Amino acid sequence: MREPNVIGDWQECADEHAGLRVRVHGLDMAEPPRGRDEAAEGLTYFRFRVTVENRMREPVGIHLEDGQLDIRTGPDGESAFLDWRNSQFIEGFDLYPLRRATAVLYAAAPESFLHRVDIQVQLKADDDWADRYLWSGDMTVPDGLPGTGARADGGPESLACQISSFLREQAERGPG
Numbered sequence: 001m002r003e004p005n006v007i008g009d010w011q012e013c014a015d016e017h018a019g020l021r022v023r024v025h026g027l028d029m030a031e032p033p034r035g036r037d038e039a040a041e042g043l044t045y046f047r048f049r050v051t052v053e054n055r056m057r058e059p060v061g062i063h064l065e066d067g068q069l070d071i072r073t074g075p076d077g078e079s080a081f082l083d084w085r086n087s088q089f090i091e092g093f094d095l096y097p098l099r100r101a102t103a104v105l106y107a108a109a110p111e112s113f114l115h116r117v118d119i120q121v122q123l124k125a126d127d128d129w130a131d132r133y134l135w136s137g138d139m140t141v142p143d144g145l146p147g148t149g150a151r152a153d154g155g156p157e158s159l160a161c162q163i164s165s166f167l168r169e170q171a172e173r174g175p176g
Contacts, residue, residue, distance in 0.1 A: 004118065004134040004135060004136040005023075005024075005133065005134065005135045005136070006135065006136065006137065006163050007024055007025060007027045007048070007117075007119075007135050007136065007137030008023065008024075008025045008135075009023060009135065010022070010023045010053075011023060011133045011135075013123070013125075013130045013131065014131060015131075016128060017123075017125050017128070017130045017131075018056075019054065019055045019056030019057075020052060020053070020054060020055070020056065020060065020123070020125060020130065021052070021053040021055060022050065022051070022052050022053075022121060022123055022130075022133060023050070023051050023135075024048055024049070024050055024119045024121065024135040025048070025049050025051065026047065026048055026049040027046065027047075027048045027117065027137050027139060028046065028047060028048075028139070029044065029045065029046050029047075029114075029139065030045060030046060030047040030106070031045050032045060032047075032083055032086035032106040033086060034085070034086055035086075036108075037081070037083050037085060037086070037108075039081060040081050040083060040108035042110075043081060043108035043109055043110060043111075044108060044109065044110065044111040044114060045083070045106060045107070045108045046106070046107055046108070046109070046114065046117075046139060047104065047105065047106050047107075048105055048107070048119060049102050049103065049104050049105070050064060050069075050090075050102065050103045050105065050121055051100050051101070051102040051103075052064070052090065052095060052100065052101050052102075052123060053099070053100045054095040054096065054097050054098065054099055054100075055097070055098070056097060057097055058097065059094045059095060059096045059097065060094070060095050060125050060126050061092060061093070061094055061095075061125065061126050061127070062090050062092075062093045062094075062095045062101055062123065062124070062125060063090065063091060063092055063093075063123075063124040063125075064089055064090040064091075064103050064121070064123055064124070065084075065089045065090075065091060066082055066084045066087070066089065068121065068122045068123065068124065069082060069105065069119065069120070069121055070119075070120040071107050071109075071117070071118070071119050071120075072117075072118040072119075072120075073109040073110075073113035073114060073116060073117050073118070074109070074110070074112070074113030074115075074116055075113075075116060077118065078109070078113065080107045080108060080109040080113075080117075081107060081108045081109065082105065082106075082107045083105075083106040083107060083108065086106045087103070087104065087105040087106050088103055088104045088105070089103050089105075090102075090103045114138075114139040114140055115138050115139070115140045116136070116138060117136065117137050117138070117139055118134060118135070118136050119134070119135050119136075119137075120132055120133070120134045120135075121133055121135075136163075
């Protein structure tokens with residue numbers, strides 16, 4: 001079973017894209033810079049970033065637009081509204097070695113669904129599709145312990161609390 005990444009984790013691409021890393025991070029509530037889209041009336045806006053890093057020896061052409069992202073919220077995984085007019089995508093950018101490119105994206109969903117946000121990204125590099133990767137997060141949990149992204153008193157059933165507990169256990173065990 002493939003597990004989702006936690007918002008903020010890097011994911012190493014495989015096969016012919018080995019050397020590319022992708023992460024979804026910076027998930028927070030924010031209004032878009034140019035105003036709300038009418039289609040998002042009654043929904044709560046949030047923002048996130050998708051960063052691509054090139055650790056290969058050669059430049060690679062990166063392409064990331066709205067059709068390569070799928071944002072799901074709530075317990076039933078309902079689709080969120082991606083505000084493509086306010087989002088800043090990566091379109092045909094030559095990413096050189098040891099460089100990064102970041103897309104800033106705005107989406108909206110019912111506020112009651114923001115306890116579970118799943119963001120799936122499928123990057124296109126040099127006209128080839130990379131694998132799809134999934135990140136999960138919880139926007140209703142206030143910041144808690146540094147680096148955990150979850151409050152200390154969160155219920156045991158919340159995804160953020162489960163992930164936080166798992167990471168703490170792994171850190172306590174140490175390497176090996």
